[in-house]
Amino acid sequence: MLPRTFYDRDTVTVARELLGKHLVLRSGGVERVGRIVETEAYLGPHDLAAHSARGRTARTEVMFGPPGYAYVYLIYGMHWCMNVVTQAEGHASAVLLRALEPVHNLEGRSQGPGLLCRAMGIDKRLQGHDLCSAEFHIAEPDGPPPRISIVRRPRIGVDYAGHWAKRLLRFYVRGNAWVSRL
DNA sequence: CTCCGGATTCGT
DNA sequence: CGAATCCGGAGT
Numbered sequence: 281m282l283p284r285t286f287y288d289r290d291t292v293t294v295a296r297e298l299l300g301k302h303l304v305l306r307s308g309g310v311e312r313v314g315r316i317v318e319t320e321a322y323l324g325p326h327d328l329a330a331h332s333a334r335g336r337t338a339r340t341e342v343m344f345g346p347p348g349y350a351y352v353y354l355i356y357g358m359h360w361c362m363n364v365v366t367q368a369e370g371h372a373s374a375v376l377l378r379a380l381e382p383v384h385n386l387e388g389r390s391q392g393p394g395l396l397c398r399a400m401g402i403d404k405r406l407q408g409h410d411l412c413s414a415e416f417h418i419a420e421p422d423g424p425p426p427r428i429s430i431v432r433r434p435r436i437g438v439d440y441a442g443h444w445a446k447r448l449l450r451f452y453v454r455g456n457a458w459v460s461r462l
Numbered sequence: 463c464t465c466c467g468g469a470t471t472c473g474t
Numbered sequence: 475c476g477a478a479t480c481c482g483g484a485g486t
Binding site for chain 2: 475477478480482484485486
Binding site for chain 2: 329331353356359361363436
């Protein structure tokens with residue numbers, strides 16, 4: 281299991297290093313595992329695409345808290361999205377998990393943040409959950425890590441954020457078939 | 463209290 | 475390209 285210190289670092293670094301790691305959720309006697317192949321970094325209140333840019337609210341409270349917790353929210357009234365909170369308490373930054381390569385017990389497709397949560401069974405009950413826990417965490421896969429090439433692109437769906445929409449804060453594993461879009 | 467729109471996905 | 479579908483956040 282990744283230690284809390286993994287998340288207590290620069291958000292771009294965490295977003296890049298999460299690629300290739302395993303997201304693990306044990307629920308109802310079933311363990312689901314997916315390999316993270318696509319992420320986006322949301323840097324904090326100064327980042328106009330980040331939810332924390334609208335200030336500290338009930339929904340975004342967990343983003344302002346300590347690193348290594350899940351920020352889960354509902355979008356467009358029907359899809360859950362999952363983030364990992366990064367950096368020290370008060371920084372209000374996070375990494376959005378956008379796509380998984382199926383490893384174990386995933387239900388259907390997992391390319392795109394909404395489909396990822398559907399496949400893993402992630403919803404409101406995991407909002408604010410500790411990711412340094414047996415039932416819900418991110419882990420280094422067994423064996424030697426494969427050498428991967430990382431692609432940097434602008435984030436998806438944040439055109440409203442002015443110049444922040446152009447920043448290269450989306451990361452994915454080059455050539456991976458489970459990435460949501462090229 | 464009302465109103466607007468979204469870190470998406472799917473079907474046309 | 476537009477609908478689905480609901481709640482957070484902002485304004486009255």
